[in-house]
Amino acid sequence: MRYSHPNAVTSTHPIALDAEATAHYRDLAVALLSAPSAPPSLTSIDIPALLALAEQDGLLGLLFDAVNGRADADRFPLALLDGLRAGAHRQAARELVQRVELQRVIAAMHARGVDVLLMKGASLAFDVYPDPAWRVRSDVALFIRADDRTAARACFADLGYACEPEASGRLIAYQFHCERNDAGRVRHLFDVHWKIANPQRFAEAVGFEELAAAAVPLPRIGPDARGLGRPHALWLACVHRAAHHYDQQTLVWLYDVHLLVRALDAAGLHEFVALAERTGVRRICLRALVLARERFGTPIAAPAIAALEAAPLDEPSALFLGPRVRRVDVLLDDVRVLRGWSGRFTLLKENLLPDAAYMRRTYANGSSAPIGWLYLRRIATGASKWFRP
Numbered sequence: 001m002r003y004s005h006p007n008a009v010t011s012t013h014p015i016a017l018d019a020e021a022t023a024h025y026r027d028l029a030v031a032l033l034s035a036p037s038a039p040p041s042l043t044s045i046d047i048p049a050l051l052a053l054a055e056q057d058g059l060l061g062l063l064f065d066a067v068n069g070r071a072d073a074d075r076f077p078l079a080l081l082d083g084l085r086a087g088a089h090r091q092a093a094r095e096l097v098q099r100v101e102l103q104r105v106i107a108a109m110h111a112r113g114v115d116v117l118l119m120k121g122a123s124l125a126f127d128v129y130p131d132p133a134w135r136v137r138s139d140v141a142l143f144i145r146a147d148d149r150t151a152a153r154a155c156f157a158d159l160g161y162a163c164e165p166e167a168s169g170r171l172i173a174y175q176f177h178c179e180r181n182d183a184g185r186v187r188h189l190f191d192v193h194w195k196i197a198n199p200q201r202f203a204e205a206v207g208f209e210e211l212a213a214a215a216v217p218l219p220r221i222g223p224d225a226r227g228l229g230r231p232h233a234l235w236l237a238c239v240h241r242a243a244h245h246y247d248q249q250t251l252v253w254l255y256d257v258h259l260l261v262r263a264l265d266a267a268g269l270h271e272f273v274a275l276a277e278r279t280g281v282r283r284i285c286l287r288a289l290v291l292a293r294e295r296f297g298t299p300i301a302a303p304a305i306a307a308l309e310a311a312p313l314d315e316p317s318a319l320f321l322g323p324r325v326r327r328v329d330v331l332l333d334d335v336r337v338l339r340g341w342s343g344r345f346t347l348l349k350e351n352l353l354p355d356a357a358y359m360r361r362t363y364a365n366g367s368s369a370p371i372g373w374l375y376l377r378r379i380a381t382g383a384s385k386w387f388r389p
Contacts, residue, residue, distance in 0.1 A: 025053045032304035051083040058252030060087030061134035065237040070148030094135035117143040126218045128259040146194040169350035170200040200337040231271040234260040238288035242320040257292040282311030285319040324389035
């Protein structure tokens with residue numbers, strides 16, 4: 001495999017590993033993070049491979065924090081300690097730059113009257129992680145009201161951001177992306193949502209008002225910064241890895257689940273389970289909790305597990321846990337979820353025939369090629385992607 005991941009710092013020295021070696025070094029990284037003493041087999045490991053895998057899975061800073069200052073630190077190879085320290089310093093430096101930019105964006109949104117909630121890694125970094133630098137992230141996920149989309153785009157434009165070309169439409173997507181490179185050549189990315197996820201199965205599960213009513217302050221960012229409450233944050237941590245990544249087992253996402261479960265009291269865990277049942281995602285949430293427990297020893301109350309296990313095995317949302325989910329499978333599920341043929345036809349049209357402006361920006365920027373030719377080109381080059389896992 002080649003090390004690169006959209007939610008992790010890009011490895012400076014990509015290394016190719018086969019599936020067996022990847023699993024071995026992932027297990028070793030978990031052991032270093034969780035075990036009370038150093039594993040016995042550190043002398044013969046491929047340290048660059050371990051460091052690269054840890055970077056891919058977003059664990060470098062966490063591993064440095066776990067290993068640094070341990071009584072048995074002298075058992076760790078010096079090259080490993082140096083690599084973890086260097087990686088942690090990179091993460092800390094990057095996080096400081098990201099935080100300043102995040103503060104600038106949140107303040108500008110507040111000045112425009114746009115109510116913003118932080119989600120996913122950017123919120124968790126400042127809520128449940130011991131140091132926000134240890135929750136690596138390449139973008140910031142924001143949640144806004146649908147009516148604030150125009151104001152939010154204008155705010156980003158005023159701050160020097162460019163928005164990526166995306167297909168417009170009522171049902172195809174519920175987010176837009178903005179990007180800016182600062183004077184230090186640091187790339188800042190914001191992912192702005194007005195529904196919680198793009199698949200129709202989850203899009204209406206929880207809305208902005210519900211999340212805002214339970215939001216928590218994030219004072220380390222600023223007085224106007226708020227993130228998801230912990231029961232909602234745990235729900236999203238479980239759902240996101242299924243709805244958009246089809247059960248991908250990136251370790252930092254499972255560590256998010258681990259920290260959130262540990263941070264919840266009995267009432268909070270009960271609220272989370274009730275939310276999972278109400279939104280039809282008990283199997284998805286069970287899967288995430290079980291994986292976190294297998295990897296990090298996450299303590300989970302037996303009644304919570306029993307309540308999640310009570311979901312039927314064929315719970316419709318469990319489709320997204322399949323190891324070979326295809327884009328066509330998701331589209332067909334979207335069609336099943338939508339009520340009425342008008343919405344279904346609209347969704348199919350938006351997927352098959354995106355708006356002309358998007359087609360020209362994406363397939364023929366600056367060209368006057370006939371729009372029909374561009375649609376044929378899109379079908380010829382992209383059709384196979386819909387049928388690949």
